[in-house]
Amino acid sequence: MSSPGLLPQVFQQLNHAVAVADGESLEILAENARFFQLFPPPAEGGEDRLDIRIADLNVERLRDRLGRGRPFSVDREVKAGARTLSLAVDFRAQTIDGGERIVVEARDVSKQREAEYMLDSYSRLAERRARELEREKERVEKLLLNLMPRTVYNELRDFGSATPQRFEAASVLMLDFVGFTEMAVARDPSSIVAELNDIFSAFDRISELFGCERIKTIGDAYMAVSGVPDPNVDHATNVAKSALRFRRYLEKRNAAHPTQWRCRIGIHTGPLIGSLIGIQKYVYDVFGPAVNLASRLEQFAEPMQICLTGDTQALLNEQFRTEELGEYDIRGFGSQQVFALVGERSV
Template sequence: MAEIEKASIIADVETLRRIAQTLGVGIAIVDPDTWEVIFENASFFNWFAPPENADAPLTQRMPGLKVDRARARLKEGRVYVCETETSYGGRKTPLAVELKPLPDHPSGAVVVECHDISKQKQAEYLLESYSKMAEKNAKDLEREKERAERLLLNIMPKAVFEEMKDYGTVTPQLFEHASILMIDFVGHTEMEIARDPAALVTELNDMFTVFDRITDMFNCERIRTMGDGYLAVSGLPEPTPDHAHNMARVALRMLRYIEKRNTAHAEAWHCRIGINSGPVIGSLVGVQKYVYDIFGPGINMASRMETLSEPMKITISESTYQLIKDDFQCEERGIFEVKGFGEQKLYFLEREHPKAR
């Protein structure tokens, strides 16, 4: 750059020097050939103070400046933008830097403009922090939602849960074809319960967990437990043509599990199982504490079957027998007076025929 051109630039700049020195923005004018700083205001000088050599070019004073890329963009008349960081006043200051040709000037000099972006970076940091916090809260909320759903699925069938989630309520339904199983343990006196209640509860929990797996295996639903009693149903909330067969298979496997368990434990448990097939009503009950329950004479008959059964035996009603008699071996017990139902023919369920499996 000719000396006369430099002098012209300096003369042009002098009129703005006093204004430029008061700006909070860093301003400098440099020679693009040598990167010599021709003019700089106080802010620019403070941010990019020269090293020992006071005439050091911009390339030595500004870290992060990619000279080749900057020169290529400036040659095309485009703006070169970058970010850098400088230390001044005992703290680090992030800066946004723009290099652009000096408008309408034959020398081709370059204007360097620097802005303190500390507040912008702080805002970005806060935004990122809030975003991470919101993401964490969303994940926590999703985990709580999944936990609540798991808890609800423990007290109601999946189809009922989906209806409640979609519509906020569950319509009571009559299921014409269902089979109900009731199982109860016998022989545990109040004295035994008082002696070691924790061990008793642990035993029941282990057995009920296995019962749940067995009912799931045959697409049956555990409705509730009552002390040491267990109630399950097949044929709802989705109709199942094989509801009686499924319930019979569940009962046989439950009995087999108890028998195997008793051979491995010092204390034996004995249960009575009753099964009945017939219509039931299923509905969600409760306002603050929800529970899915079933109602109707079919439940009462299943309860009577369990009461009239014998330890380690499965008693089924006539209605269940008629549905499974071709595929299961049953023993006729005779006529019994069943409370609320009069005289009824009852059967012991013994085993499933191999051909039916």
């Protein structure tokens, strides 16, 4: 119940809702019109206490905090006509007219809460956009790494371009499949493409395992190099190991599948140039005599045979078994000593 003695005129004119309650019984002793509007007394009459006016008030915690000389605060939402207001309700103990009282002040913090909500929403949106951008960045990186080696990608990312490089010693592997054109015409295209994708995916894993870089696939042709773009003294050994495992993979696959995939492989070692080609559509490619001669040898090879030049054979250690096929005149390169890579020696 309001007491004019407790509530001077300035008290009634405050914009905040203010009330004074008995410290022991929590009975409302005085309140201004704003407090009465926001926290009306019970319609059925009866006791008029703080814990009735302010729903779900934790009286035990309130008394504990105030008893230790500390303020107590709660947040409440109340209806004010068609609007819902967010209120910050503060309680503090105070001696008034010789009695222990609880002074209650409720402030409208709706705009502050709305600003906090908008800021929080913006923060969550920014975090979501950042995650989406990170996923998109990872997707683009993955796509570009399918088109170029990582070191070239890193240079392109950091500097906006990649410098063409000459490599004095690198080994090139060229592979294609015997009778692929006839197979593609005779069989269901989706089936052929699915099998070719499985095979090339296996080749990619083998290449990566043995320090080779798949440069490109064109139809049924597969090209890999070692020593590019990262120089590697074991480039010839890496390519030889990959070639043998390509063939072994196909042999095992052919034993378990009705469709027989038979490859021809050519390997040569020599100088070449590696460069990023294109402006809008990037692709990393290699050029030079090593590439051309490896391609000629691949066409020269028999089904499931791995042919290599004397330059490559000279770099292979005793770990590998090779067979001299003889000296052949290869278009554009004259007479070349040609070897077949048979396998690896047992340790």
